[in-house]
Amino acid sequence: MAARFHHIVLPRVVPADRMRPDRARERRQAAGVDARNEQAGGDEAAKGRQVSTTQSTRDEFLEVQRQPEFAFLRAQVRGTILRLGSVFSVWFLLHIALAGWVPELLAVRIIGNFNIGMLLIASQFVLMFAITATYTRYARRAIDPRADGLRAEFDRKRI
Amino acid sequence: MPPQATTLTFGLLAVLVAVSLVLVFRTRPRPMSLSAYYVEGRQQGAAGNGLALFAAYTLVTSLMAMSGEIALSGYDGALFATSFAIAWLVALLIVAEPLRNTSKFTFGDLLSVRMQERPVRIAAGLVTLIIFCFYMLFQMVATGKLAAMALGAQTTSGQVMAIAVVGALTTLCVLIGGMRGATCLQLVKSVVLLALVAVMTLLVLGRFGFNISALLGEAVANSGEAGAGLLAPGGKFGAPGGKLEFVSQLITVVLGHAALPYIFMRFNTVRTSKEARRSVSLTIWLIGIYYLCVMVLGFGAAAIVGHEGIMSSPGERDGAAVLLALELGGVPLVVVLSAVLFVMVFAVTAGLMMSAVSAFTHDVYRNVAGGGVEDPRAELRVARKATIAIGVLAVLISGAVLEQNISFLLSLDVTIAASAILPTIVYMMFWGRFNTSGAVWSIYGGMAITVLLVALSPAVSGSPRALLPDSDFALVPWRYVGIISIPVGFLLGYIGTILSDEEDAEAYAEMEVRALTGAGAEQPTAT
Numbered sequence: 001m002a003a004r005f006h007h008i009v010l011p012r013v014v015p016a017d018r019m020r021p022d023r024a025r026e027r028r029q030a031a032g033v034d035a036r037n038e039q040a041g042g043d044e045a046a047k048g049r050q051v052s053t054t055q056s057t058r059d060e061f062l063e064v065q066r067q068p069e070f071a072f073l074r075a076q077v078r079g080t081i082l083r084l085g086s087v088f089s090v091w092f093l094l095h096i097a098l099a100g101w102v103p104e105l106l107a108v109r110i111i112g113n114f115n116i117g118m119l120l121i122a123s124q125f126v127l128m129f130a131i132t133a134t135y136t137r138y139a140r141r142a143i144d145p146r147a148d149g150l151r152a153e154f155d156r157k158r159i
Numbered sequence: 160m161p162p163q164a165t166t167l168t169f170g171l172l173a174v175l176v177a178v179s180l181v182l183v184f185r186t187r188p189r190p191m192s193l194s195a196y197y198v199e200g201r202q203q204g205a206a207g208n209g210l211a212l213f214a215a216y217t218l219v220t221s222l223m224a225m226s227g228e229i230a231l232s233g234y235d236g237a238l239f240a241t242s243f244a245i246a247w248l249v250a251l252l253i254v255a256e257p258l259r260n261t262s263k264f265t266f267g268d269l270l271s272v273r274m275q276e277r278p279v280r281i282a283a284g285l286v287t288l289i290i291f292c293f294y295m296l297f298q299m300v301a302t303g304k305l306a307a308m309a310l311g312a313q314t315t316s317g318q319v320m321a322i323a324v325v326g327a328l329t330t331l332c333v334l335i336g337g338m339r340g341a342t343c344l345q346l347v348k349s350v351v352l353l354a355l356v357a358v359m360t361l362l363v364l365g366r367f368g369f370n371i372s373a374l375l376g377e378a379v380a381n382s383g384e385a386g387a388g389l390l391a392p393g394g395k396f397g398a399p400g401g402k403l404e405f406v407s408q409l410i411t412v413v414l415g416h417a418a419l420p421y422i423f424m425r426f427n428t429v430r431t432s433k434e435a436r437r438s439v440s441l442t443i444w445l446i447g448i449y450y451l452c453v454m455v456l457g458f459g460a461a462a463i464v465g466h467e468g469i470m471s472s473p474g475e476r477d478g479a480a481v482l483l484a485l486e487l488g489g490v491p492l493v494v495v496l497s498a499v500l501f502v503m504v505f506a507v508t509a510g511l512m513m514s515a516v517s518a519f520t521h522d523v524y525r526n527v528a529g530g531g532v533e534d535p536r537a538e539l540r541v542a543r544k545a546t547i548a549i550g551v552l553a554v555l556i557s558g559a560v561l562e563q564n565i566s567f568l569l570s571l572d573v574t575i576a577a578s579a580i581l582p583t584i585v586y587m588m589f590w591g592r593f594n595t596s597g598a599v600w601s602i603y604g605g606m607a608i609t610v611l612l613v614a615l616s617p618a619v620s621g622s623p624r625a626l627l628p629d630s631d632f633a634l635v636p637w638r639y640v641g642i643i644s645i646p647v648g649f650l651l652g653y654i655g656t657i658l659s660d661e662e663d664a665e666a667y668a669e670m671e672v673r674a675l676t677g678a679g680a681e682q683p684t685a686t
Contacts, residue, residue, distance in 0.1 A: 062668045107390070
């Protein structure tokens with residue numbers, strides 16, 4: 001069930017090595033990440049910030065952030081959160097609105113003593129479990145490989 | 160309860176506490192280090208953390224008050240229970256993984272990845288401590304009431320004694336094992352609680368031949384005048400504050416719980432962000448099944464005990480589960496239920512105490528009083544002293560407010576989390592421009608607006624069940640103010656940010672890369 005649900009709300013799994021860099025660059029430029037990073041590059045902005053990381057490590061973080069692969073990962077993660085988050089928010093808000101302002105509708109009996117309202121409550125639980133299964137599955141297959149690749153690269157450079 | 164039952168409850172409780180203490184002692188990290196004390200050295204697995212999160216989340220009220228609420232106000236009570244389950248999607252989608260990757264021990268650690276350390280640490284430490292105070296007071300006063308109900312402690316001194324014992328045992332477990340101590344209590348709790356709730360649910364369903372429709376029909380039939388509307392909305396939507404008050408309560412519950420420091424601190428106890436995700440996933444299944452069971456128990460209480468029976472008991476709403484247990488399994492089941500309720504309190508207070516100890520020592524003390532506690536071993540010594548001090552203070556203050564009506568503190572806390580902490584976390588993760596000023600504004604501002612609105616609400620004055628029932632300065636019509644204070648918290652974070660020119664793109668790069676890939680994240684430490 002999770003698998004079918006998955007393609008309705010989330011994009012297909014793009015393997016880390018078959019990603020299209022152009023699309024990622026477009027997204028990155030649209031977000032204005034380039035301009036901001038170049039402007040701040042090298043300047044000692046960390047006034048009073050926790051200086052647990054050295055300047056060279058911080059440059060490496062910037063370097064990762066500039067990569068198209070990272071921009072793709074970020075878009076992927078944010079897209080996932082946004083889609084799944086809006087599915088449950090919309091359904092829950094709709095449920096509250098119906099319960100508060102059209103209680104007669106929710107009182108309509110469907111099966112035995114189950115009315116529309118009780119079925120809506122059941123749907124909230126089904127949706128919650130489905131979103132959890134969908135998210136963990138999608139993260140495991142589409143997000144983790146990309147995140148792991150970037151982290152491995154970061155760790156290699158550091159050593 | 161008959162005196163014999165009280166003795167049995169004492170006995171069973173003593174056994175459960177002894178098992179927990181042995182577990183705490185046997186699994187304590189050796190040698191103890193700062194990381195082991197605060198977050199188990201990040202050695203916890205996904206399954207252990209998932210169970211522990213379930214136990215940390217389920218307060219005594221989630222069983223007692225919630226089942227009573229469902230029995231008495233029916234549909235709206237069930238909708239309320241649903242919101243407590245759905246709240247975990249916020250933890251799964253927004254909080255768990257980035258938090259594990261960017262934070263070290265506390266909320267202050269998370270903020271100081273991007274912000275000027277001193278102001279955000281003090282703000283984060285204070286909000287964590289305030290949330291701890293209110294939650295702890297609520298837990299302790301609930302312990303007093305529980306002692307009155309289950310152990311026959313009708314006098315104030317008997318209830319204070321129960322509070323002192325709970326406080327002392329919590330402090331002892333935390334002193335011995337740190338976060339691991341809290342985890343042990345939480346594991347014991349999740350096992351006994353899940354078993355008890357499963358048995359009670361099966362007993363209820365068994366009475367109706369596992370036909371839920373028949374159970375609902377009987378609940379309607381035994382609810383007297385309230386029965387006609389039991390399965391339709393109206394029980395809480397029809398409250399004096401109007402419909403928006405209940406809407407506000409539901410939305411706050413969904414948004415606030417993932418932002419409670421004592422909950423999200425647990426994400427730092429696992430090895431990787433993937434395990435943090437897996438642990439929340441397990442918690443969602445457990446919480447979902449738990450609340451479905453609580454609904455069965457609630458409607459079961461309405462069907463088996465009946466509306467009249469519940470209202471005529473001394474605890475009214477909160478006594479529904481006990482009356483149901485008495486009907487289902489007689490005195491033995493009530494004895495088990497009472498013992499499990501005490502174990503439920505321990506597990507929550509221990510987790511709460513860890514959040515307060517780390518916030519005080521790691522965020523506030525280092526920056527305000529101590530200044531130079533840079534040596535982890537010195538900090539560990541301070542943390543242990545703080546544990547004892549916080550334990551003693553919690554017992555003393557709770558004893559003093561035992562007679563007050565402070566049940567509103569629970570919703571006040573969740574509203575503070577949703578209005579002050581959630582905006583800060585969301586901006587922190589997703590907004591490059593966000594800065595120190597914004598974080599300070601959203602934390603103090605969100606906290607101030609919430610406290611102000613609640614102080615002017617019927618929860619504090621102007622109603623018979625208020626904290627100050629004899630005075631009336633309630634200008635706000637609702638007891639639950641999240642629908643106003645959450646947007647204000649977000650707005651203040653925005654205003655605070657644009658009022659300051661500070662913008663640290665490098666720090667945001669570190670935050671983003673750490674959060675999304677785990678590069679540079681804190682590693683598990685060997686102890």
